[in-house]
Amino acid sequence: MNKQISDGGNKTVSGFLSGRLLKFGVTSLVGMGALSAVLIFAVGSATAQNLSVKYRRREAGFEAYAGRGHASGLKGAKKLKSSVSSRAPLQVVREFPKNHSLDANGRGAIVVNFDAPLAKRTKHPTIFPKVPGKWQKTNTSFVFRPSVAILPNTLETVTVPAGVTSRERGKTVRPSSFEFATRAGSVLRVEQILAELNYLPLHFVASLPKQKRAGIGLAAAAKYFWTPPRGTFKWNFVPTAALAADWSPGAQNVMFQGALTAFEADHNLAMSTTVTTQDWQLLLKASMNPAGYQNPHGYDYALVQEGSPETLTVYHNGQVVLNTPANTGISLTPTTLGTFYVYEKLPYQVMRGVNPNGVPYADPVQYVSYFDGGEAVHYIYRAEYGFPQSLGCVELPLAAAATAYSYLPYGTLVTVEP
Secondary structure, eight states, rough: HHHHHHHHHHHHHHHHHHHHHHHHHHHHHHHHHHHHHHHHHHHHHHHHHHHHHHHHHHHHHHSSTTTEEEEHHHHHHHHHHHHHHHOOOOOEEEEEEEEEEEOOTTTSSSEESSSBOOOOOOOEEEEEOOOSEEEEOSSEEEEEESSSOOTTTTTEEEEEOTOOOBBBSOOSSOOEEEEEEEEEOOOOHHHHHHHTSSSSSEEEESSOOHHHHHTOOHHHHHHHTTOOOEEEESSSSSSOHHHHTTTTTOOHHHHHHHHHHHHHHHTTTTOOSOOHHHHHHHHHHHHOGGGGGGOOOEEEEEEOOOOOOOOEEEEETEEEEEEEEEEOTTSSSSSOOEEEEEEEEEEEEEEEOOOSOOOOOEEEEEEEEEEEETEEEEEESOOOOOOOOOOSSSSEEEHHHHHHHHHOOOTEEEEEEE
16 A cells, blocks of 8 residues: 555656656756756755855854854954964054154154054164164153253154064064254344354343353253243443444344354354354353353454545444545445445455456455455555445555454454445
């Protein structure tokens, strides 16, 4: 019975398949792709699942799909993540002051930030030129605080070496660097120092007692370059009206430029109308020891008056040391009016040029002190002096020119007025 039922069942199925074979075949041909996918899924589902597990395990790094449990998989993932991170090089993400900054605070901190925590023991950046101070390491940064302010207009380069180490990342692969310049200092402070050194016709009286200023330390002396001490300026003598008009505290005008030029010339520095790094360095020393940097010439000043007769008067520390007839420029080539400072001196020279009529000239002259372009105070032979004869220079008799030359050092102001 069971057999018959079983056979009958088989026959029924066989007949069903035989009767429907053609139709089923046509349908299968139309949908072969879908049928194949169903058969593959039905027959090999376990194999496909295993392949999927292997693929996902290889792709994400988890071991949970291999049957080791969820916690085990997370642990493996963390290990893989740590392994990958350790191979990534440490990077600088921020620098302060910013690269190529021109107004950095000379008293402020220098900071280098990294993108990961730093190791306990690792290399630190360096600064050139060297600056007194110390590097300190925080979690992800190195911070340098100068013990003495970096002087104004100073260019510094900070280098981050290769091999700076992180706790979680790799080392810096190659060195990197950035540079900055400190901002300009106070013109007023420069004038205070130059006044103490007698390069100005005034002296500076600070609000603090003199004995306290004399004992000032290096750090405080440098700090004053940006925040000058309070006080007042007082004239050393009664000035001429023209000289008094040239004084303006804190202004980088012709009086300031003349005094700075004189200071530079006396100490073999490059002469400049602005305060250079070398100037600041020497001014710092001078501010701490004014007695050792006094002006060896005293304060000199020359006044040219285009009256009738024309004259040149030279003052030394407020006293007249020379008053002589002089020649200034003719109407076609007048001497420039205004105040200037002596920027070049020559004991002898052959001046060459072209006269207004087009005829070239080559005149030997002596005791030459240039104050404005090609205009100079000097000796040249004339039958008489006291009226316009030159091509712009201030001409003097020989003896007067020799005396004037000795009282017109570099930086001396020369005023020409009508």
